[in-house]
Amino acid sequence: MFISYLYALALLIIIPRLIGCQPLGIFGLVMGSLGAWLIIGLFYSEDISKSLDEEYIGTYVREACYFTEWTERIRHEDKDTKKVTYETVCHPEEWEVTVAEGRRGLRISRTTYNRYVQAFGNEHEANADHDWEAKGTVIDPGTCYYTVWPGTYETACYRYIKKEYDNPTLRAPNVFQTEDVSEEDVKKYRLMDYAQIEIYGRLKGADVDALEKVTEDYNCWFRTKQIKLNFILLENTPTSVADYWRRHWKNGKRNTVNAIVGVNSEHKIQWVYVFGWQNEGVRVQLRDLLAGLDDVNDIVTHFDEIKNLLETQYHRADFKQYDYIRPKFPLKNTAITLTIFLGLFCGLFCRAPYPPVDAMRLIAKNNLQAAKKILEPYVLSTYYQDADAYNNLGIIYFEEKNYNEALRMLNHAIKYKENSEKLSVLYHNRSEIYKKLGNYKAALKDARKAVTSAWGKPEVYVCNLKELYKKLGYSKNNKQFKDDVDWDRTLINLECTEANALLPIITKEANDPLFGRFQLFKKIFS
Numbered sequence: 001m002f003i004s005y006l007y008a009l010a011l012l013i014i015i016p017r018l019i020g021c022q023p024l025g026i027f028g029l030v031m032g033s034l035g036a037w038l039i040i041g042l043f044y045s046e047d048i049s050k051s052l053d054e055e056y057i058g059t060y061v062r063e064a065c066y067f068t069e070w071t072e073r074i075r076h077e078d079k080d081t082k083k084v085t086y087e088t089v090c091h092p093e094e095w096e097v098t099v100a101e102g103r104r105g106l107r108i109s110r111t112t113y114n115r116y117v118q119a120f121g122n123e124h125e126a127n128a129d130h131d132w133e134a135k136g137t138v139i140d141p142g143t144c145y146y147t148v149w150p151g152t153y154e155t156a157c158y159r160y161i162k163k164e165y166d167n168p169t170l171r172a173p174n175v176f177q178t179e180d181v182s183e184e185d186v187k188k189y190r191l192m193d194y195a196q197i198e199i200y201g202r203l204k205g206a207d208v209d210a211l212e213k214v215t216e217d218y219n220c221w222f223r224t225k226q227i228k229l230n231f232i233l234l235e236n237t238p239t240s241v242a243d244y245w246r247r248h249w250k251n252g253k254r255n256t257v258n259a260i261v262g263v264n265s266e267h268k269i270q271w272v273y274v275f276g277w278q279n280e281g282v283r284v285q286l287r288d289l290l291a292g293l294d295d296v297n298d299i300v301t302h303f304d305e306i307k308n309l310l311e312t313q314y315h316r317a318d319f320k321q322y323d324y325i326r327p328k329f330p331l332k333n334t335a336i337t338l339t340i341f342l343g344l345f346c347g348l349f350c351r352a353p354y355p356p357v358d359a360m361r362l363i364a365k366n367n368l369q370a371a372k373k374i375l376e377p378y379v380l381s382t383y384y385q386d387a388d389a390y391n392n393l394g395i396i397y398f399e400e401k402n403y404n405e406a407l408r409m410l411n412h413a414i415k416y417k418e419n420s421e422k423l424s425v426l427y428h429n430r431s432e433i434y435k436k437l438g439n440y441k442a443a444l445k446d447a448r449k450a451v452t453s454a455w456g457k458p459e460v461y462v463c464n465l466k467e468l469y470k471k472l473g474y475s476k477n478n479k480q481f482k483d484d485v486d487w488d489r490t491l492i493n494l495e496c497t498e499a500n501a502l503l504p505i506i507t508k509e510a511n512d513p514l515f516g517r518f519q520l521f522k523k524i525f526s
Contacts, residue, residue, distance in 0.1 A: 040337055053167035055253040056160040057226050058219035063098040064108065064116040066145040067128055074136035089136075099159055106161070117147045119155050124148070158220040165254060181248045189241050191248040201233035206267045206296045208233070214303045227310055228253070232260040233296065235267075242273035253277075254317045257310065259290060267296045277317035285309055359392065368396045379412070387417035391426055398433060407433050424453040435468070444468040 074087045095113040098104040117123050128144040149155060181191065192200055198215040202208055211231060219228055232245060242260045249258065260273040272291040274283045286309060293302060359378075362371035375393040379386065394409030410430040417423055427450040434443035447468055 051166050051168045051170050052164055053170060053254065054162055054164050055226075055255045056228055057163050057255070058216070058228060059099045059101060059159055059161055060149070060220050061097050061116060061157045061159055062100055062149050064113050064120075064147050065096055065098075066110075066113050067094045067096075067130075068142040068144075069093050070128060070130050070138065070142035071140040072130070072134045072136045072138045087136075088139075091130075093142075097159065099161060101161070103161060106159075113147075116157055119157055120147045120149055121155070122147055122150070156220070158216055167254060179247065181244055185244055186248065189244050191245060193248075198229065199231050199233065201235070203233055203235055203263065203267055203296060206233075207300065208296075210300045211296070214300055218303070218307055226255045226316060227314060228256050229306075229310070230256060230258050231299070232258065234260060234262050236264060237262050239271050239273065242271075242275075246273075246275045249275075257282075257286070257314070259286060261290060261296065261299075263296055269293055269296065269298075279313070279315045282309065282313040282315070285313060359389070363392060363396070368399060372396050379409075385416045387413040387415075387426070390416065391429060394429065394433070398429075398436075401436075403433055403436050407437070424450045427453065431468075440468055440471050444472065 069090060069092060071088060071090045074089060076085045076087060077083070078085075095108045095110055096104065097106050097108050097116070099106065124146055126144045126146065128141045130138050130141055149157070185191070197212075198219060199208060199212045215229055215231060234241060239262065242262075245258075245260055254277050257276045257278055258274065260275075261269055262271040262273075263269055269291065272287045274287045274290075276283070286306065289302070289305060289309065290299065293299060299306075359371045359374040362368075362374070372393065375389055375396070379389050379393055390409045390413035394406045394413060397403070397406035397409060407430065410426060410433060414423065414426045414430065417426055427446045431443045431446035431450060434440070434446060
């Protein structure tokens with residue numbers, strides 16, 4: 001993790017400084033980190049999910065309930081208008097069971113509930129309690145009917161519940177995992193997927209129902225070890241088919257003991273193959289026990305021996321020996337992902353100052369020399385062609401009475417600025433420089449451009465224009481003025497009343513020309 005944030009430190013501080021940008025701010029850091037962790041979390045969760053498996057645990061029903069329709073009234077309040085409305089909701093009837101482990105709320109059908117009532121031989125009525133699940137006020141709770149298992153072996157009703165567990169071997173196909181079985185082989189050998197029943201294969205003339213009954217009894221009543229015993233009965237089938245079953249079942253579930261019994265036409269046991277995640281010893285002993293029997297029906301008569309073997313020798317797989325293949329925290333991928341995301345956000349949110357923020361603050365404080373030290377190397381860089389920085393540096397030269405350099409800076413600023421709204425400011429500033437140099441014709445030319453390119457308030461520059469006409473000897477009745485100046489007479493004849501009202505924008509209250517021009521620049525460019 002420390003390595004990841006070293007990458008982040010470089011991206012946030014070092015790299016932006018090297019390319020002349022501001023370091024990435026808190027927003028970029030937070031968003032970049034969240035994006036990186038989201039991607040890492042998704043991949044990590046997907047990796048964990050690959051080891052999730054499920055098993056069926058045998059149990060029996062202790063109680064079944066039937067809830068009739070019930071009604072509640074839900075209060076709604078509009079957040080804006082505070083208007084309160086009420087909604088009446090009618091919930092449909094439901095049937096559910098509670099199993100031996102205490103797990104309740106398992107949904108069943110009306111038919112299944114009626115079967116439990118018949119098997120248990122009782123049904124009771126009680127008040128239904130829906131307060132725990134109601135979203136509003138219960139106005140009609142309805143009625144609850146329930147039936148309870150009387151506790152006798154003969155009346156027991158079996159059920160299977162699904163349970164999830166972590167099976168890290170699923171994430172490592174090379175651990176006891178064989179190649180997949182083709183669809184052709186599935187059809188050829190009539191292979192079946194994992195299901196809740198205990199017996200696969202029906203043998204004519206054999207008492208398979210009796211075997212299924214004792215197997216189901218064992219899976220439910222002896223549930224403390226959470227064993228699920230399955231028998232696969234194959235008639236006149238070679239031993240090699242057993243491998244297809246094992247491969248198709250993916251070695252069975254964690255709690256499954258699978259016994260494949262091959263028989264002939266007279267139901268005589270020919271061979272036995274046992275597989276599953278259980279310990280090797282119990283597999284061998286169960287195989288030898290079943291292989292020593294003569295007939296399929298003998299499995300029922302010797303079932304007590306099978307139960308005793310499983311109860312004493314069976315050990316449920318916990319997969320602790322496979323902890324080494326559990327997913328580790330992806331430190332390397334974390335560093336790479338964090339680098340990519342923070343790099344992306346550096347590109348999005350790291351911007352060169354516009355103009356450099358430090359120089360703007362110094363100019364505002366009238367600290368021109370310090371501002372010039374920042375701006376001079378900045379504008380000389382071939383990477384930047386920042387008209388705003390050239391303009392500000394030109395203003396600094398103007399205040400230093402270095403009018404030639406100021407003019408050169410404004411020429412660059414106008415060259416790199418195409419927006420006509422901003423050009424009006426630059427033409428006005430260059431006109432001021434030309435006036436200081438005594439070049440009134442050039443100043444007049446730029447003053448005209450300032451007015452014509454101004455957006456919204458061209459009268460701001462009218463006083464400067466009239467001043468230049470006066471210095472050049474122009475007047476309203478002057479023929480040279482009428483011939484040479486093609487201008488909007490309404491604007492030219494405008495008195496400077498409005499312009500004077502806007503002078504604080506140009507000249508500041510203290511009549512400081514430097515700060516005034518900077519303020520005008522800042523106002524239009526913001």
